Amino acid sequence: MSRADIPLPQPRGMAQTQRTDTWWLQPLAVFSGFMAFIVYSTWAALQGEHFFLSAGGANYLSPFYSPQLFNVPGQPPTGHAWFGDPPSWLLSLWPSFIPFSPALLILWAPGGFRFTCYYYRGAYYKAFWADPPSCAVGEPGFRGKKYRGEAKFPLIIQNIHRYFLYLAIAFIFVLSYDAIIAYKFAAADGGWTFGIGIGSLILTINPILLGGYTLGCHSLRHLIGGRKDCLGAGGAQRTAYDCVSCLNRKHMVWAWLSLFWVGFTDFYVRMCSMGYFTDVRLL
Amino acid sequence: MAGQTKNTSSTGASDRAPRTFRVWRGDGQGGKFHDYSTEVGEGMVVLDAIHQIQAESAPDLACRWNCKAGKCGSCSAEINGQPRLMCMTRMDQLPPEGPVTVEPMRAFPAIRDLVTDVSHNFRAKKSIKKFSPRKPDAPDGTWRMQQADVDRVQEFRKCIECFLCQDVCHVLRDHHKHEEFVGPRLFVYTAALEMHPLDTENRLGDLKNKHGLGYCNITKCCTKVCPEHITITDNSIIPLKERVVDEFYDPLTRLFRIFKPAK
Numbered sequence: 001m002s003r004a005d006i007p008l009p010q011p012r013g014m015a016q017t018q019r020t021d022t023w024w025l026q027p028l029a030v031f032s033g034f035m036a037f038i039v040y041s042t043w044a045a046l047q048g049e050h051f052f053l054s055a056g057g058a059n060y061l062s063p064f065y066s067p068q069l070f071n072v073p074g075q076p077p078t079g080h081a082w083f084g085d086p087p088s089w090l091l092s093l094w095p096s097f098i099p100f101s102p103a104l105l106i107l108w109a110p111g112g113f114r115f116t117c118y119y120y121r122g123a124y125y126k127a128f129w130a131d132p133p134s135c136a137v138g139e140p141g142f143r144g145k146k147y148r149g150e151a152k153f154p155l156i157i158q159n160i161h162r163y164f165l166y167l168a169i170a171f172i173f174v175l176s177y178d179a180i181i182a183y184k185f186a187a188a189d190g191g192w193t194f195g196i197g198i199g200s201l202i203l204t205i206n207p208i209l210l211g212g213y214t215l216g217c218h219s220l221r222h223l224i225g226g227r228k229d230c231l232g233a234g235g236a237q238r239t240a241y242d243c244v245s246c247l248n249r250k251h252m253v254w255a256w257l258s259l260f261w262v263g264f265t266d267f268y269v270r271m272c273s274m275g276y277f278t279d280v281r282l283l
Numbered sequence: 284m285a286g287q288t289k290n291t292s293s294t295g296a297s298d299r300a301p302r303t304f305r306v307w308r309g310d311g312q313g314g315k316f317h318d319y320s321t322e323v324g325e326g327m328v329v330l331d332a333i334h335q336i337q338a339e340s341a342p343d344l345a346c347r348w349n350c351k352a353g354k355c356g357s358c359s360a361e362i363n364g365q366p367r368l369m370c371m372t373r374m375d376q377l378p379p380e381g382p383v384t385v386e387p388m389r390a391f392p393a394i395r396d397l398v399t400d401v402s403h404n405f406r407a408k409k410s411i412k413k414f415s416p417r418k419p420d421a422p423d424g425t426w427r428m429q430q431a432d433v434d435r436v437q438e439f440r441k442c443i444e445c446f447l448c449q450d451v452c453h454v455l456r457d458h459h460k461h462e463e464f465v466g467p468r469l470f471v472y473t474a475a476l477e478m479h480p481l482d483t484e485n486r487l488g489d490l491k492n493k494h495g496l497g498y499c500n501i502t503k504c505c506t507k508v509c510p511e512h513i514t515i516t517d518n519s520i521i522p523l524k525e526r527v528v529d530e531f532y533d534p535l536t537r538l539f540r541i542f543k544p545a546k
Contacts, residue, residue: 151497
């Protein structure tokens with residue numbers, strides 16, 4: 001029997017709920033965590049200096065600046081720049097009020113990956129846009145029936161996520177290379193020697209955490225096997241799908257750990273480069 | 284034996300304490316919360332308390348229930364603002380202080396008191412293309428499937444249709460998109476069909492155009508409230524979204540599909 005004539009309950013207003021728990025705590029923590037990262041990473045990316053540590057023979061490159069596409073004019077070369085000095089057309093296009101920073105040329109890729117990530121989407125829709133503020137909590141009334149979700153522009157663009165995934169996988173290789181050469185220290189005779197510094201360990205943990213996050217991506221899970229109904233048992237594709245699914249189950253944890261650590265790695269390199277920290281050689 | 288009975292009885296009696304329940308009373312035209320006091324004891328669930336209130340002070344209080352074991356999905360309600368099964372919410376899971384609020388699900392029209400009209404879900408279910416198996420694998424009309432492939436969709440078949448996921452979904456609850464959005468329960472149902480190793484039907488066009496998959500913004504509230512612990516968002520909604528991306532948004536997979544036979 002249809003009861004279509006009975007009206008639906010009136011939606012509750014912003015933040016109205018019968019919930020008695022501290023429902024606001026999680027979105028507040030997410031908002032604070034994301035804002036702290038956004039503010040710090042933006043500031044760090046705009047500096048254009050102190051992203052490389054060579055003191056004490058170290059070879060640490062901040063992940064915010066890796067891959068480093070070009071040297072920074074007026075600064076000594078780090079030896080990491082893929083294409084040497086920036087071309088004149090790039091310098092002429094660069095806004096005069098922002099110092100030249102290689103980070104700004106590459107951070108859109110990992111930033112886009114995180115911005116379109118399924119976990120982050122759900123988290124920032126709640127924490128930043130109150131859509132909804134939390135489960136079973138009223139949201140701003142202005143959206144009402146005009147709600148578009150991810151079905152229409154602009155959020156339909158979130159479907160680009162898998163293309164950012166391809167770039168993010170490439171970044172893991174680059175950051176793994178940076179971690180390996182963080183064990184390569186300049187020797188007194190002008191050559192290179194194997195060594196371990198605190199920074200080497202910090203730079204090693206970074207691609208491990210980023211790998212745990214990136215390889216647990218929902219899009220990768222789909223592409224590697226989820227798109228099929230029949231994967232069979234025991235084959236390479238089934239094993240890969242199971243491994244990605246295993247990481248995917250803790251995607252939120254990997255997302256936060258890797259986010260924190262990539263920021264901390266830049267902070268460590270920056271503080272050492274600015275002379276506030278001294279990198280301790282363990283070996 | 285007698286001593287044991289007496290001991291059990293006295294323990295039960297001493298544990299009972301009065302508790303206030305703030306129960307929503309009304310219908311589709313409106314209503315309000317009424318306070319009822321009843322004694323609650325060890326092992327009681329909210330549904331027990333509601334039945335006690337019916338017996339003691341509100342015989343006309345309407346509530347839907349059946350199995351009292353968390354398997355029929357009838358006694359869905361909002362307890363202290365959280366969508367939950369009344370029969371599976373133990374009193375000792377709730378804060379010891381303050382009244383316990385019990386109200387009907389807010390994503391559906393209220394018929395009376397705690398009873399809502401959930402017929403939207405059944406109408407929406409009819410709009411989903413039915414299971415369409417491939418030709419049998421063996422001459423005796425049977426099929427062969429890998430257990431690992433069946434396990435994937437088995438999770439979705441645990442659904443008891445309590446509709447708590449529909450209730451907590453803000454697309455239905457706050458935006459009232461009932462005509463354009465079938466809701467998480469029916470995405471789980473669609474995923475069980477769409478990912479079934481024998482199924483040959485294509486529901487992706489309907490998911491995008493008729494069933495409003497794009498309205499889901501992945502709050503994961505549906506997963507949090509599921510009493511069967513089905514990983515609704517990660518295992519059904521997001522994989523369906525990815526299949527829709529394959530079909531409609533990703534130029535590369537659309538290109539590859541030209542060279543691939545249809546399902």
